[in-house]
Amino acid sequence: MGALFWKYLDVVPSVFSARGELYGLRLLVPRCAALDHLRETAVLTLDSATEAFGGFRIGRARNDYAYFASESEVVAVESAGLAVRRPGSSFPFAWTPPDREMLFAVVPRRMPASAMRGGARVVTRGDLIRDLIGFYGLRVDVVAAIEAKLGESE
Numbered sequence: 001m002g003a004l005f006w007k008y009l010d011v012v013p014s015v016f017s018a019r020g021e022l023y024g025l026r027l028l029v030p031r032c033a034a035l036d037h038l039r040e041t042a043v044l045t046l047d048s049a050t051e052a053f054g055g056f057r058i059g060r061a062r063n064d065y066a067y068f069a070s071e072s073e074v075v076a077v078e079s080a081g082l083a084v085r086r087p088g089s090s091f092p093f094a095w096t097p098p099d100r101e102m103l104f105a106v107v108p109r110r111m112p113a114s115a116m117r118g119g120a121r122v123v124t125r126g127d128l129i130r131d132l133i134g135f136y137g138l139r140v141d142v143v144a145a146i147e148a149k150l151g152e153s154e
Contacts, residue, residue: 019067020108023074025083027101031064034082034103035120041073042066042105043114045123045131053117054149058132058142063102065131067111067123074105 027034035048046065047057068074077083083103112127123131125146132142 019112020106021071023105023107024086025074025077025103025105026086027064027083027103029082031062031101034077035064037080037082038066038077038103039120041076042068043112043121043123045112045128046135048120049117049122049128050132050146050149052120052122054146056145056149058136058145061102063104065104066106068105068107069111071107074107077103077105 035044035052038044044052044064044066047059047061048064048066051057074085078085086102113124114121115124116122122128129143129146132146133139136142
């Protein structure tokens with residue numbers, strides 16, 4: 001992540017991580033296997049959502065981002081051997097090892113609305129745009145990419 005991203009986070013915390021309890025998990029299986037398992041329980045957002053039904057990612061990291069209804073659902077990801085939780089209290093987006101993919105999970109106070117798209121549950125278009133702007137900053141190219149790929153489908 002670039003210098004502008006880190007400067008932005010000094011001013012405004014990521015909307016995604018600010019919605020509730022944040023967990024950083026290092027994936028132990030290929031992303032496709034983890035996402036297939038999460039299909040029924042997780043609500044994807046950020047780059048995971050844009051990739052699921054738009055076929056593109058804004059960021060360069062291969063991390064996945066999802067909302068879970070409860071901590072027990074996050075623990076179930078670990079229990080299934082899909083990932084291991086990263087310990088610590090520092091901002092977890094800095095924890096991504098260069099050779100590992102991560103799953104960043106948030107248990108929000110209230111689950112965002114979702115819909116099935118591309119075989120996965122994803123946040124609605126409005127929540128996706130809010131999460132993307134809250135994560136990457138107010139960038140016209142981000143909103144334009146969402147509008148171009150997703151159109152007015154919701």
